[in-house]
Amino acid sequence: MSQVEIATPKTRRKAQGVGANEGSIARIRELAQARVAIEGVEPMIDAGRFAVKRLAGETLTVSADIFTDGHEIIDAALITRGAGDADWRETPFTFLTNDRWAASVSFDRPGPYRYSIIAWRDVFATWASDTKKKRNAGVDIALELREGQILLEKAAASGRGSKDDQKRLKALRARIDKLAAKGGGDALYEAMTEADTALLLREVGVRENLSRFEIDVPVWVDREAAGFSAWYELMPRSQSGDVNRHGTFDDVIKRLPDIEEMGFDVLYFPPIHPIGKTNRKGKNNNVTAQEGEPGSPYAIGSAEGGHKDLHPELGSFADFQRLVTRAADHGLEIAIDFAIQCSPDHPWIKEHPDWFDWRPDGSIKYAENPPKKYQDIVNVDFYAGGAIPWLWLELRDVVLFWLDKGVRIFRVDNPHTKPFPFWEWMIAEVRERDPGAVFLAEAFTRPKLMKRLAKVGYNQSYSYFTWRNRKWELREYLTELTTAECAEFMRPNFFVNTPDINPLFLQTSGRPGFQLRLALAATLAGNYGVYSGFELCESEPLAPGKEEYLNSEKYEIRAFDWRAPGNIREDIRFFNRIRRSEPALRDFRNLEFYNFWNDEILYYGRRTPDLSSFLLVMVSLDPHHPQGGHFEVPLWEFDLPDNGSVKVEDLVTGQQFVWSGKVQHWWFRPDERPYAVFRISV
């Protein structure tokens, strides 16, 4: 650090010599190019380290601070480029205020894109503006007109713009030369400053001091299923209708019409691979299974195979492929589980011992969260001796294997206990083959880890929704999800329940609780999910205060009467229907909370930018008592005064009426229905 002390006059003089100037001159040339400052660029995740996400067709609005020194007029363009594009595409920026500019684009196909920004000094527009001011002030502008002509010559010389534009420029210059030859004056001034000239010069004018934002910001574009999907989860082995008979893929095929009728898009199965026998878990997570018990499907791998194999009792690959095809016929896409843990019988343990952790006594390390130990599961070690690259490649190939079988959606078990770099690498590898592959992160962990998983590539994320029941906490959480930076890369999937989560709220709420949680999930998130049994209002816990189901399908085969009385299939159909018919429900970020003067009623709007689909949703959060009160109709969103009127359609009942005035009233009875959905228009 001694060098940074004040230089003596002698060393200073030396530094000014020719040698020192060589580096100085190189730095001048490098820096001088960026005369127009471009900063505060949004959206951008960690300075472009991770991609912003959009769905195909969805709008991406980029904004930035763009300015230069002095008073010259500037202009700017958003440039975008897909992986296979030969060149960048330009979209003009619009000036907002306070040196802020914005431009919007959308991308029509899934895949990787980049955007950046160029900006320049618009010499012709500056000339026109200055000349107008001088003329208005009575200054002689003869010299200015000559300067303007020189700018037109430079524009012609630069050759920018289309052939047609250059032709137009040629004609303009000929006309102007004639006017100048006649002595110039007002006619010349008019020709050079008329609207058409300004428009033409925007296309062909010289872009002086063309500057470029230094980062190419990555954008990942997904197909719609990544951001807008209704999931139905079931255990194939419980679909026979008989607890004594292991369900098969064919049993699942029989259930497809039923699931289609409810209106779901995605049909998701927990692991369908061979289940280990060593330390197999019994009913209700008993540490030892009785003879004949099926074990947990999450203990993957046995003598019958591993992650690239099917549990034999479910059926053959032919059966599975038939299921995939038939599901598609019913508008359903199959999602499977990608759970990296292994049973102690998994073939990898013998074939690739260097993918695992071995203890000094030669035993293998079981999964644990000390002092808890999961005896039916061992974990691979991603940094074990032979894991890099072979384990990573094999895990990637597992996903590619199922992709090959027609599965393009993967729900990933506990991704936060596996290295983030693995996910980043693996997801990128899969997407090179299929940019439509979708990964849902089942991470119920700390907020920053959940966000990181979304950053490294997950298309969808489980959320804290299951534990958010009060009005204030739902507002707070949804406001974060829809407006904080994470909205640019993390898309929640609101599951109302899962095989692991039997929400405490539902254990005492009765049927209205299931209806209201469904209403929230289906209208607050682009992606939402239901684990079968929910439609039957199943909620018996393993023990009081426990968040696990009694007699969970994770450890035994169950049979259900899917039409049992008290089911909420009609509610599910309703929400899945309006999700498809109402464009307002597609982008989860268009959420706006409105006032309902009752702390038990959550009230919010979802709308398209053009207001052509504008829904108001009210949900009573109280499953036990009638709730109601006054609320505000957001007349201001239509620029209407407080005494204005909107047409209303009650989407549940089909009734149509008019709300006149901003304050209206509504009432819920839990024995009817704890939600209301209105479509409003002017």
Add this chain to the structure above:
Amino acid sequence: MSQVEIATPKTRRKAQGVGANEGSIARIRELAQARVAIEGVEPMIDAGRFAVKRLAGETLTVSADIFTDGHEIIDAALITRGAGDADWRETPFTFLTNDRWAASVSFDRPGPYRYSIIAWRDVFATWASDTKKKRNAGVDIALELREGQILLEKAAASGRGSKDDQKRLKALRARIDKLAAKGGGDALYEAMTEADTALLLREVGVRENLSRFEIDVPVWVDREAAGFSAWYELMPRSQSGDVNRHGTFDDVIKRLPDIEEMGFDVLYFPPIHPIGKTNRKGKNNNVTAQEGEPGSPYAIGSAEGGHKDLHPELGSFADFQRLVTRAADHGLEIAIDFAIQCSPDHPWIKEHPDWFDWRPDGSIKYAENPPKKYQDIVNVDFYAGGAIPWLWLELRDVVLFWLDKGVRIFRVDNPHTKPFPFWEWMIAEVRERDPGAVFLAEAFTRPKLMKRLAKVGYNQSYSYFTWRNRKWELREYLTELTTAECAEFMRPNFFVNTPDINPLFLQTSGRPGFQLRLALAATLAGNYGVYSGFELCESEPLAPGKEEYLNSEKYEIRAFDWRAPGNIREDIRFFNRIRRSEPALRDFRNLEFYNFWNDEILYYGRRTPDLSSFLLVMVSLDPHHPQGGHFEVPLWEFDLPDNGSVKVEDLVTGQQFVWSGKVQHWWFRPDERPYAVFRISV
């Protein structure tokens, strides 16, 4: 873009072949290194494009989100490095909450630094924690103890830490081997988990998955004058005391004791170079000067020279050097103006016509802001034919020239009308020679341009302070300056007036207005400045409603009676004295506004982190009427209850007393003094 469509099974299989895996494996190895995520790093300006600024000795606290997958314990270190340092220096991070970590450092010398972050999985700490949990749960830990010993072996093999630490490790291992040989048990467990072992292993333990933040974040460290200085501005030519005699550097030398007595640190002169004759401006900015009028010092350059020359009537270089030396004897550092504009007589115009803009008729382009035209000034064009690199180099050399004459502080005129890249380059070049060079940006322009100038290297910035008079706007503006991101790189210099700004407020406020604006400037910003005449409460405007001085020194020689009655020299002495004696006033970002229940009284605290210097400042913003009321004593900052007591010293009067209870009362009479400063302690 057609490539991104869904790959067919055939192409997929091909992609999985050996060729494709080569790239895949390279990407694994690259990504796998960063197993610990490091993100949300603060402070960092534009992803490290620009430097964070600190003064030598000032604290830099870096915070970041640091986490990894799974439940392993992690650790992290801030690494810092100066330009001449052989290696990085480590400072341990401390865990805060919610995966947030922080570490603080300071730098003792001016110059360029970098910081980054490393983080790793602490395998030994994880082992100790897990083993403790298992032991507490009654699990046999014999195998765990063996595993712990292996970790110690690995630590020894890695050789990390000092020689002493490795010696300690050797001793520890010998002790542990002995205990193990005796059968292990509790004594072995204790030895391996005692506090000293944990401490030692923090130094020598293996850093598994050592990960590094990808950006080396630049930090620029300044000498104190860049962030803490009291400026006094005067026109040397007006220091003779006689309007008929041009002042000289020797006249300025005579005034040094007077300026020292007021307590200033920096003595700043507007341009001292030869003044052009062509189109010279007369008194009160008259477009034509009378014979004998001195002209504006901002019209730089004549037959007598340019930016590297002195106006002959001020004196010789010998005189100037004497002034610099004598000023230093009086504790004053000389600052000069760097104003890039030229008079039409500047030697550069003939010597370097290719640094200027020429019009088609062969005339030179005057400075203008259409329809306004500045006839006595022409501007260089930084992008003209010969400007790059020669103009840029010459301008740099002008600064180096004056640096050589002992000037290290430059107030730069209108930098926002010159290219940002020029400043970035030039300031960096000068700092390579003298990291203590200080540049003050005189940019009164849009907020983002002002911030950009600070980003590209300016150490200090003029501000909007002169136009902020109401309590709400002062609070709002100061909150931005002291807490928004710009606080990391932009240091305001609160000038109370300038030759160009005769604030409207002062034109009607009378003496109390000058006192209160002084109080605000001196206690709200690290840097503040006074343009001579302010201490005499000069405020006569060129015309009613105009922000310019009548008979401005910019266009004529003035003479003043510096001891004229009604001056506020005592107030200036007071504030400059407490600025030096109270460390609380050094860092402008330690500002906290408190409640005074009167909208005309601004009330705030400034304090050191250890509270040893804790000032409360009250300023009545009303120069015309008595103002007073109740205010809150911030007892909570000392963790005192609302009925607690603090010792108080009134720094103005020297009185000492006690405030008991949170709510107290104060009163201001404009004919006394519109401010109060209290030093509080427990």
